[in-house]
Amino acid sequence: MPTDGAVSPVVELLTKPDCHLCAAARAVVAAVCEELGVPWHELSTVDAPDLLERFAEEIPVLLIDGVQRDFWKIDEARLRRLLTQ
Template sequence: MIPTHQSGSPGNGAPARRVELLTRPDCHLCTDARAVVELVCGDLGMPWRELSTAERADLLDQFAEEIPVLFIDGVQRDFWKIDERRLRSLLTP
């Protein structure tokens, strides 16, 4: 099961952004990235979802050396370390 984290909906009338974090089990960088995405999306009232390579072997093959990987609207935006300031700037108009 892929968890979806719902933090509300953007109240500014802007279209919802699709934020996805690709993680791997027992990955300390993934734990750190998850905390940043949870914080920023929570502050902005944006839903996000986590994709696990345990359930998506095709993604592990494709992104094995870059995990965790952050996608926004289907585009890879960051990997390894997710920076809070950069994520905020990517998600705010």
């Protein structure tokens, strides 16, 4: 994470209820973001039905600055690279 006054990336995890992959993804995103001091938030398809329609077959979905970067199984090393570049 840059410490030179740069703006933090916007990290969002799109999840749905009763999703075991979502629980695993949440743990990875929370751990990496906490380690790097990057805020993140979770979006539930319950609250965003338009996103469910768009990403129905790919949930959980990781978005960074509004761009889809990963789905299904969130790769910890890849996420760390994306957030430190």
